[in-house]
Amino acid sequence: MTKLQLKNISKSFGDTKILHNINLNVHDGEFVVLVGPSGSGKSTILRIIAGLEQPTSGQIEIDGKNINNLPPKDRDIAMVFQNYALYPHMTIYNNLAFPLKMKNTNKETINSLVNETSELLGIRNYLLKKPRQLSGGERQRVALGRAIIRKPKFFLMDEPLSNLDAKLRTQMRAELLKIHKALSKSVIYVTHDQTEALTMGNKIIVLNKGEIQQEGSPSDVYEKPHNIFVAEFVGNPAMNLFKVIIEKKSKIFLFDKDFSFEVPENIYKKLQANNSLNKDLILGIRPENIHISEHSPAENKIEFTAHIELIEMLGNEQLIHASWNSNTKGSTFTIRHSGKCHLKQNESVKVFFDINNAHFFNSETGERISL
Ligand SMILES: Nc1ncnc2c1ncn2[C@@H]1O[C@H](COP(=O)(O)OP(=O)(O)OP(=O)(O)O)[C@@H](O)[C@H]1O
Ligand SMILES: [Mg+2]
Structure with a gap:
């Protein structure tokens, strides 16, 4: 069992308080969607979990152990960003192999993991191509592959589909959920799109101005919004x-x-x-x-x-x-x-x-x- 907990996390930049006492539990294999308007603090929460940002106060724990001072590389957490920045001069094979080479993994293991991951993501035929020869959706899959291949405990995804057109986004959502099922690892997925949140999460956390407004299943949040903010934000057209x-x-x-x-x-x-x-x-x-x-x-x-x-x-x-x-x-x-x-x-x-x-x-x- 792997469990991630944020306990009373607050974050200020200078005099501005961005996050207010965030408490959050992510259990093994859960797909949690963090949703909220622009500037509500979603990316900041992910960056704190990944170790790219220090909280002003509060604890981050994995399996009950405090990891506040653990460097990002030792956290066993992979992050996928909106702009997936593949290495343009490398083949897809080498893009996927890169994180493993950094860990001095041996060649055979690399080869078998690249094959396994590209199979899972349906990009096996592109291994010898360069990123520019791929479509946006294919590139996004390579970026996911690069995160998956290290077999981390947690995935943090910050609006990973927002660069894709509507049709591809719907398709990739379904694929992401399939991949999540196959890997059964915990995912924290950030979006400002409430439709995406309702269709993807087992658990949705609605954030506004750095405060959690409601946490619950998609139907909880839709049928019993805790307050006017959630009522108006979740559901399209709005209540x-x-x-x-x-x-x-x-x-x-x-x-x-x-x-x-x-x-x-x-x-x-x-x-x-x-x-x-x-x-x-x-x-x-x-x-x-x-x-x-x-x-x-x-x-x-x-x-x-x-x-x-x-x-x-x-x-x-x-x-x-x-x-x-x-x-x-x-x-x-x-x-x-x-x-x-x-x-x-x-x-x-x-x-x-x-x-x-x-x-x-x-x-x-x-x-x-x-x-
Ligand atoms: N390094 C920083 N220094 C100062 N302010 C920051 C810094 N990083 C973020 N902020 C501020 O914190 C607030 C929350 O930012 P954050 O990026 O977490 O929002 P978000 O919910 O991810 O928004 P979006 O949907 O637009 O990506 C914003 O008001 C932002 O301007
Ligand atoms: Mg953001």
Whole structure:
């Protein structure tokens, strides 16, 4: 068993604190995705794990042993970067063999490891070529091969696919997961792309401004976002957020309008217990949970008129950008509609959502109110 732990890691550059008490556990064979906006501190965390940067405080441990002072070369950790910088004058074979030569590995072992690794990555036919003769995706595989070949305990990958076009990126994601399965080594994978995070990780860690916002499985993070930041960041298009006040059981105040609406007992009770009645709350509803009314909606559904501002055709579905009504431009929201679209821009349409699919957040702290 190999376990990596970050304990209360903080990092400052000069007076600026970049990381705040980061705690993180990576277990054997886990594929952990670290996701967050640009500048949130993702690369800094990887660089601290690799030993390229020292934390200002806190401990890094492997199997319970502190490695804060262990030089990078002794950490048994391989890092793959976004710009994979292969040696242009060397053949693919020599690019792969390079890390082993540095460790004085004998020729036969090198040969068998190069063959094994290039087989795994499907680049066996390119061994005698130079990097410039390869496509972007093939070069990325060579870069991965160079990390894999040393058989390190951990892989750190910093946006390794961001230089590839969309199609190749999707393909390489799947390949990376296959390779991860074959090697069963731990991977910490950094991306700012939340779709990539949702599709790749067993565990996702959402970072913002150097603080962990949430850690959990992709479905945890999507279905139960801890706070408004996670709710808006994870999911594409983003969750719609509305100000709401639940005054009493039969009345809610939404979009600056009173709705006579029977709030379901379970939700009402929880909000009451949370001291959240008669207060500004944020109601979150995902675009796929707002529906175009074809018939009168059943109980527990909030129905209102939406003014369609723009329709984005995505082939099998449409994203409808709408506003609460044509007078209050600015308060727009998104509806994800699958199936045929008979709607038009500037048209008004009745839509509804089920309050049981709504998320509630405290508008001051941004924290989720768990129902
Ligand atoms: N050596 C440094 N000196 C000063 N500030 C730094 C240094 N390295 C990083 N920073 C700052 O730390 C913050 C976090 O940077 P980091 O590179 O970890 O972000 P990131 O999440 O990887 O962003 P991106 O998605 O853009 O790669 C940024 O505000 C950056 O400017
Ligand atoms: Mg980065």
